[in-house]
Amino acid sequence: MCRLAAITSNNFFSPMENILALETMKEGHDGSGLGLTLKGLGGEFKDLTKYPIMSGICSKKGIKALDDYMKKNGFRLKHIWTPKIKPVKGIVPRDYYFARVYDYPSSCKDKSFSEKEGLLMNTRIALRNIGESDESIFVFSFYPDVITIKEVGDPLELGEFFGLDSDGLKAKVIFAQGRQNTNYQIYLYACHPFFIQGYCSMTNGENTAFVPIREFLMSRGFTGYMGYNSDSEVFTHILHYASRQLNFPLIYYKDVITPLKISEMENRKDSGALRLIKQSLRPLCIDGPNMVIGFTPDGTCFMVQDSKKLRPGVVAGVKGKYALMSEECGVDRAVPKRDKSMDIFPMKYDMVIISPGAEEVKVWNQLQG
C-alpha cells in the first residue's frame, strides 16, 4: 500500500524532510514512484506567488510544442526552475523537468481569479492532450504557488536524482507519496498527489467504488474531471467538487465520502441538510479502505478515512509543524521532538484538520458535528 508523508509548517522546509520520512516507511513502497506537491513556496519562488507555475516533464519535442502553445495563448514566461539532475543508477532521466512561472495573458488581467483558474486548468488539460499520446509532455499542475514533481523510482534516490538535498526548493506545505504500484501500470499521471484548482489530496488503499464515482464525476460537465489513471484521483476531485463547486465547508467532505447512517444523524444539528447530501451525493460514498490526506487553497490540511481502514494514519507534531503520515515512523523522522501522547490516530468518525500555518489541530467528530 502506498506510503504517504505530508508536512505542514509555519516555516519553509525542504521536500527532503518528506522523502526521509518516506524512507523510514520503505517496506511499504516499492520504488515504483515518487510524487511531491509543494504549496506556500519559498526560495526563488517566494516573490512569485501570484503567478501561475506550470510543473511537468517534457521531451525535446514536447518543450517546443509547449512553448508554442503558451506563446500562442498569450502566456509570458517569467521564471524557470529546473532541477540539477545527478545521474543515479536505475533512474532513466527524461529530457526536461521544469517548474515554469508565467504571467497571465494580458486579455485576462482584469478577470476574476475564478475565471483565471478556469483558464489555467484548461491550459493544463490542453497541453496534456497534446503530449500524452507520445509522452512528449506531462503537466502535473498549473497554478499559483504550487509545484508538483513526479518520477518513477525509489523516493530517496529520486531526491538525490533531482538534487533536492542541495536545491533551495522549499515550501510550507509539502505532500509526498511513495508509490506501491498495484493494479495499474507504472505511469506518471497515475502518481499521487493529485491537484486541481488549489485542492490536493493523496490516498492509500484501493478504491472499490471507483467506477461509479468516476462516472458521476465525469458526468458533472466539468472539464477538469478527467484522467483517472489512478483510482485515487477521484478523491481529489470529490474534494474539489464538494468544496469549490458545491461550496460546502470542508468538514462536509467527510460527510460526502463516508456518510453517516440516517439513525446516526440525529445528534447533528444539520441533520436535515445531511440527509439531502447523503441522497444527492450517494455515488460519491467511497465505501473502501482508504485514508485521504489533503489540502485546500487556504493551506488547511486534513486527514480522513473510511471505517474499513484497518490501520489508521497518524497526525502529530508541535505548534508550527505537523506531520500527517500513513505510518508513525514517518512522523518520528519528521517531528522527533514532540509529546507522543498527543499523537492523533483518527478513528472512523474523525476528521483531523490543521489550520494554515500549522497553528492549530482540531479533531472534528462526525457524530457530534
Place this chain on the structure above:
Amino acid sequence: MEPASGLRLDHNHKLSLREFPYIVRWRDDRCKRCGQCTAVCPVKAIEATVKVQRYVSSEGASPAPKAERKVIQIVEQVTDMERYCTGCGACTLVCPNEAIEPEFNPQNKFLHYKNKGGEGYKRGGRRNDPSISTLDRLKFTRISMLTDPALDAGRHEFRIRTLLGRILPPEELPLKIENNKLSINKDSAKFIPPVREIYPIMIGSMSIGALSPPMWEGLAMGVSYLNEVEGMPVVMCSGEGGMPPRLLKSKYLKYFIIQIASGYFGWDEIIHALPHMVEDPAAIEIKYGQGAKPGDGGLLMAQKVLNLIASIRGVPQFIDLASPPTHQTKYSIEEAVAKMIQSMSMAWGFRVPVYPKISGSRTARAVLNNLARNPYAAALSIDGEDGGTGAAYNVSMDKMGHPIASNLRECYLDLVKQGKQNELPLIAAGGVGKKGNLAANAAALIMLGASAVSIGKYIMQAAADCFGDEYNRCNLCNTGKCPRGITTQDPKLYRRLDSDKVAERVVETFKAADVELRKIFAPMGRSTELPIGMSDGLSTDDKAMAKRLGINYAC
C-alpha cells in the same frame, strides 16, 4: 367414412399421448386404487377406468396354457387436449404409494393443438424458456485480495439499503451556510421530492384477485414482520386491484406501494379511504406495461371474481376483468404520464414518490428520457421478458418482450451520459431469481445500474411452493384452479395454503437473500452503499454479451 362391418373402430382421429407435454407414468403394481390422484388433479387429466385384460397361465409339468379374461381398475391419462396433464405433480404428492408421476415429454406438439375453438392458448406463469438467462451468466470477478482487504460477511456491519424517489442533483440542493454549517434554506421555493430508504429487493405487483386471500395476506404479513421485527425495510406492491380497506387505514400502509393500472380497479375504495389513512403508502406505481405480456392489459378471469374480490375492486361478481392495454386517458407521454404523476402526487400532498412501470422494450430509453426531464417522476421500473403474470396469451409471454439486462444497462448508461444516474432510480424486474439465484441476480442488476429489483414468481415459489417452471409445468394461474392455492379464489383450493407459513417463508427468504448479498458484497469490499453501477465487478464468459453490457469478458 363408415367403418367396415365387424372391424374394430380405429383410433387414428385421436391424439396420441406423445403429443402431450406431460405423460403420466402410473404403476399398476404400486397403486392401491384409493382415487386420491384423480380427485386432486386440477384439470382432470387422469381418470379411473376399467379395462379387460387377457391373462395366460399354465400349471403342471408340461405347458398347458389357459387364457382368462379379467376386468381390472386402472388410472388412465385422457387424450383430450382440453384436459392435458400440466405436469403439476399434485397426483404424486397425494399418492400414498408413489405409484403415479407426470414426466415431461420434450417431443410434445402441445402448441399445435392448444387452440380449440379458434382461441389461442392462455395461461399463467412466465416465459417457457429453460435456457440460462443473461443474469445467470454474470459472475462477480472483482474480488478484493491483498491490495484491498475483503470484508467479513458475518461480522462486518453492512448497510444494504437503497433509495426510492426522485433525488435532487447536488447542484440544486436548497442549502445555505450558517456558521460554517449547512442547513436547509426554508426560504427557497425548491420542491424537495419525497425519498424512501428501502431494501433493494422489493416484492413486485401481484394483485388481490390474482392471488388468493391467504397468499396475499401471507406476503403482507411477511413484509410487515420484516419491517417491524427484523428492521428490513422491504416494500411490496399491491398490484392492480386495490387493497383491503382495513389495511389502507392501518399503520402498515407505509410498507406498501399502491399500483394504479389502466382498469383503475380498486381505486374507488382507495380514494374513499384517503381521508382515513394514518400513514402514507411507500409509493404509487403507475403500471403502463408488464414484462410478461408487453402491450397487453391486466386480465382477471371471471371464475376468480368472487365476492371479496368484487367488493374490493368495486365490480360485479363473475365477470372477466380486463384492463385495457393502455390507459384510456393516455394521449402522449409528455401530457398523460406527467398528468398522471402530478395527480397521484397531489392526492397525497406530494409526500409520496410516484413512478411508472413499463415493460422492457427497445423504446424504454425514450420513456426514461421523458421521465428524466419530469422533476416529479420518482423512478422508472422496467419489467423484462422473464417476468410473470397471472393470465396472458402464451404467444405474448413466450415471444414478446425484451430481456432486462441490456435494457436496464442502456437506460443506466443513458442517465450516466446526462449525469442523472443518481436522480432517477431504476427498478429492474423480470426473471430475477429465475433459476433460484435471487441474491446473485439482484446484485448483478444493481451492478449494471439498478437501484432496486422486484420479484414476483420467485417469492411465489419460495414462499408458497408454486409448481410452475419454464417447462410449462402447471401454469394454471389463469384458470382459478391453482393446485397450491396461490392463485385461486376457490376456498376448497386456497385452504391448502396457510398464510402464517407463507409469511414465515417470506421472512426466511429475505433474511437468506440478505446474507447472500453480504457474501457477494463483502469479498468485493463494499458494505456502506449499494454498489449501483459498479460494472467493473462483473464478468461474463460471452464476448458479445460483455461488449453489449460494457463489462469484462472472463474465461
